Amino acid sequence: xxxKLIMLQRYAEQQASRRPVMIAIAGDSAAGKTTLTAGIATxxxxxxxxxVCVDDYHRYDxxxxxxxxxxxxxxxxxxxxxxxxxxxxxxxxxxxxxPVYDHDxxxxxxxxxxxxxxxxxxxxxxxxxxxxxxxxxxxxxxLDPPEEIRRGxxxxxxxxxxxxxxxxxxAELARREPESAAxxxxxxxxxxxxxxxxxxxxxxxxxxxxxxxxLLLRPTIRHPDLSAVLDDSERRAIHLRMRRxxxxxxxxxxxIHGYAPAEESRLVRKAxxxxxxxxxGDPPELLGDxxxxxxxxxxxxxxxxxxxxxxxAAR
Amino acid sequence: xxxKLIMLQRYAEQQASRRPVMIAIAGDSAAGKTTLTAGIATxxxxxxxxxVCVDDYHRYDxxxxxxxxxxxxxxxxxxxxxxxxxxxxxxxxxxxxxPVYDHDxxxxxxxxxxxxxxxxxxxxxxxxxxxxxxxxxxxxxxLDPPEEIRRGxxxxxxxxxxxxxxxxxxAELARREPESAAxxxxxxxxxxxxxxxxxxxxxxxxxxxxxxxxLLLRPTIRHPDLSAVLDDSERRAIHLRMRRxxxxxxxxxxxIHGYAPAEESRLVRKAxxxxxxxxxGDPPELLGDxxxxxxxxxxxxxxxxxxxxxxxAAR
Numbered sequence: 001x002x003x004k005l006i007m008l009q010r011y012a013e014q015q016a017s018r019r020p021v022m023i024a025i026a027g028d029s030a031a032g033k034t035t036l037t038a039g040i041a042t043x044x045x046x047x048x049x050x051x052v053c054v055d056d057y058h059r060y061d062x063x064x065x066x067x068x069x070x071x072x073x074x075x076x077x078x079x080x081x082x083x084x085x086x087x088x089x090x091x092x093x094x095x096x097x098x099p100v101y102d103h104d105x106x107x108x109x110x111x112x113x114x115x116x117x118x119x120x121x122x123x124x125x126x127x128x129x130x131x132x133x134x135x136x137x138x139x140x141x142x143l144d145p146p147e148e149i150r151r152g153x154x155x156x157x158x159x160x161x162x163x164x165x166x167x168x169x170x171a172e173l174a175r176r177e178p179e180s181a182a183x184x185x186x187x188x189x190x191x192x193x194x195x196x197x198x199x200x201x202x203x204x205x206x207x208x209x210x211x212x213x214x215l216l217l218r219p220t221i222r223h224p225d226l227s228a229v230l231d232d233s234e235r236r237a238i239h240l241r242m243r244r245x246x247x248x249x250x251x252x253x254x255x256i257h258g259y260a261p262a263e264e265s266r267l268v269r270k271a272x273x274x275x276x277x278x279x280x281g282d283p284p285e286l287l288g289d290x291x292x293x294x295x296x297x298x299x300x301x302x303x304x305x306x307x308x309x310x311x312x313a314a315r
Numbered sequence: 316x317x318x319k320l321i322m323l324q325r326y327a328e329q330q331a332s333r334r335p336v337m338i339a340i341a342g343d344s345a346a347g348k349t350t351l352t353a354g355i356a357t358x359x360x361x362x363x364x365x366x367v368c369v370d371d372y373h374r375y376d377x378x379x380x381x382x383x384x385x386x387x388x389x390x391x392x393x394x395x396x397x398x399x400x401x402x403x404x405x406x407x408x409x410x411x412x413x414p415v416y417d418h419d420x421x422x423x424x425x426x427x428x429x430x431x432x433x434x435x436x437x438x439x440x441x442x443x444x445x446x447x448x449x450x451x452x453x454x455x456x457x458l459d460p461p462e463e464i465r466r467g468x469x470x471x472x473x474x475x476x477x478x479x480x481x482x483x484x485x486a487e488l489a490r491r492e493p494e495s496a497a498x499x500x501x502x503x504x505x506x507x508x509x510x511x512x513x514x515x516x517x518x519x520x521x522x523x524x525x526x527x528x529x530l531l532l533r534p535t536i537r538h539p540d541l542s543a544v545l546d547d548s549e550r551r552a553i554h555l556r557m558r559r560x561x562x563x564x565x566x567x568x569x570x571i572h573g574y575a576p577a578e579e580s581r582l583v584r585k586a587x588x589x590x591x592x593x594x595x596g597d598p599p600e601l602l603g604d605x606x607x608x609x610x611x612x613x614x615x616x617x618x619x620x621x622x623x624x625x626x627x628a629a630r
Contacts, residue, residue: 061425079428082412085404097397099412099426108425110376111414113394 018093020116025123027143030154033123043284050117054124057083062106073179087136128187138313142191192221210258213298217252256298265297333408335431340438342458345469348438358599365432369439372398377421388494402451443502457506507536525573528613532567571613580612
């Protein structure tokens with residue numbers, strides 16, 4: 001019906017004019033997605049950011065999953081096609097009525113209206129699972145902590161915040177492992193940035209030393225020219241090195257050392273902020289918050305680089 | 316991002332190829348929407364029909380509405396923009412995750428996946444409320460019973476099936492009247508067919524006589540040439556008359572008389588079915604079911620004409 005098509009087109013055009021910047025943060029359960037995004041959202045301000053967790057697109061609730069042959073990580077356990085549809089709608093500036101999965105009760109409940117603001121932060125287990133979802137993002141990030149570290153984080157969180165015993169969490173991790181390997185970890189190759197927070201194996205740093213960060217900067221988006229930033233005086237806190245990724249592709253690996261004196265890292269952070277000319281004034285505070293009262297300079301610098309990309313994509 | 320646009324376009328094209336026939340049945344509460352659609356859905360078969368009630372797009376549940384200055388009939392009480400979006404998606408052959416309003420509990424609950432089949436029957440209070448929703452339909456119908464008859468139907472249903480007292484229902488009807496006038500009844504003018512089931516004022520038919528039907532056939536869609544059907548022998552059961560609508564527009568008014576002998580009406584029904592050449596064989600049975608064990612030939616013939624339009628639009 002021509003009328004219909006005309007209306008649909010007008011609608012699309014009208015909406016296209018206010019396209020938000022779409023950022024995906026993919027990673028396995030307890031890989032640090034929330035910690036990473038919280039600081040960014042705070043730095044930009046809630047009125048500029050819409051946060052979406054795609055784990056809300058579960059097709060079955062916790063009770064129903066008990067009778068099913070797969071875990072919540074499996075694409076068949078999620079409304080992948082609806083996730084694709086909603087990401088497309090958000091990417092073109094349209095609101096969606098997003099399903100809601102209650103992590104406390106394990107129940108699917110009343111959906112909520114989500115309106116895309118200037119930046120849409122999409123985190124979850126499968127945001128990069130399909131070609132169509134990936135096409136919806138301006139910047140894609142994969143969180144890739146060493147498995148033993150992630151296990152520690154998950155046990156800590158699920159026992160402290162979700163009322164499980166350590167044994168229950170470890171059993172669930174074992175049950176999920178094949179699906180993590182099959183569906184979650186393959187998303188790593190599609191990320192513009194791969195982030196790994198871990199201690200440096202070759203060093204014996206005292207306990208309490210913040211984890212170091214390794215950022216793989218893939219050439220799929222334009223990264224800042226850090227050569228201008230990383231002069232000798234800063235080599236101790238941060239350095240850039242080209243290497244081959246596990247798949248053989250050449251990547252830039254940015255290393256941010258958790259053992260470097262905080263003061264030095266702060267200088268680096270200010271230098272990056274000012275010399276990259278992202279915005280005038282000092283870098284936003286509240287970056288690097290680990291959520292447990294502690295701060296991490298490597299996390300702060302990582303979040304700063306993400307802010308650089310997001311603000312750049314918005315221009 | 317070009318990638319994104321290409322993906323979005325491919326997706327739209329891929330989906331456009333399986334566009335369902337979209338039918339809207341609008342009308343006030345207890346105007347007879349369900350009775351009308353039930354017969355059609357049964358006749359076509361569940362595997363060919365997707366039924367959607369747009370009253371599920373309520374923004375607030377029953378509890379929340381108590382503190383609000385409007386009733387469920389008010390557009391501000393509904394996610395109209397999401398309703399527009401979902402109707403567009405269904406009209407282009409895409410599934411939606413539809414919100415669900417539980418009429419028994421008055422609660423908004425877990426949404427459900429709706430995949431458009433060959434025919435999508437959309438009924439509810441506001442399906443024709445906006446230009447964009449109207450643009451999504453191939454056939455639009457408005458149910459327009461006399462108010463006193465609708466009140467009787469609503470009292471009967473809400474006391475028998477929804478646990479209200481008659482006084483509660485009448486009080487609610489009074490409370491809703493201004494919003495019915497402002498938001499529901501204005502949809503009448505946008506319908507291709509306006510259906511009114513009522514006794515004929517000029518006659519004293521015995522109680523139990525089925526209500527007669529008046530169908531306004533607006534020239535906004537192509538109606539069957541009934542002149543071929545309505546020869547003299549059938550005038551008693553059904554006749555067509557041109558008149559001016561309340562807004563002065565000329566319309567064809569098809570009158571189907573409830574007092575006509577059932578046998579005669581059955582002949583008319585067969586005649587319409589065969590001479591219109593909708594489908595081979597006899598007209599589908601199960602038409603005209605009033606849901607209370609009784610049948611109505613005027614309803615059956617009305618449903619038959621709707622089937623004619625739906626099957627025609629599908630070609």
